[in-house]
Amino acid sequence: MDARLAPIRNWIFDLDNTLYPASANLFAQIDERITDYIAQRLDLDRVAARKVQKNYFHTHGTTLFGMMADHSVDPHEFLGFVHDVEMDVLDHNAPLVAAIARLPGRKLVFTNGDAPYAMKVLARLGLAESFEAIHDIHAMTYVPKPSLSAYEGLLTRHGLDPRESLFAEDMARNLRPAKQLGMTTVWVDNGSEQVPNDDDRGFIDFTTTDIAAWLTAMMEKA
Structure with missing residues (x-):
């Protein structure tokens, strides 16, 4: 493994446009x-x-959080409606499955979506058995990334030391709080939507366009 990753014991991954490429256009649906x-x-x-x-997405982290705050939207109704999409754009990703299986330590998904949707995505990718937990928007009590409380809740609930944790995510702004807490950060820069006029990347440790290729390369380095 790359020497810079030697302290990592906890491997945390965002879901959408991170564990599958933005070009799949699932999140576009x-x-x-x-x-x-x-x-x-x-x-x-x-x-x-x-x-x-x-x-709402730009100012609240998720559209759901804004709709809940201003229009008393029921989160279960909202998530059930917006996640009613076809998964056939996703394929089994053997290289990613193999790369994640090789990682030493704990593996978790940290998503602003909900666990039922996340489990469907993971099953399509071949990752249904790859993670010990999915820390979803319900676990965050609907206050999403990039709110610091979402990350603190993740660490507390699962007993994670941020100094031994790596977080991979496609939304650059969502890596800032992770770095603030001491995590190693990986930006999956594969064309997904970013926040306008937010060009600071000083909190990012690694950048890749393909998380499977990056994990494989890191594990193979002496």
């Missing part, structure tokens, strides 16, 4: 479903609904 939900719930056309959606 969810994005459209979120627009549909807002349009129906707030009686807006899709253009206006899209503006509401992205404003």
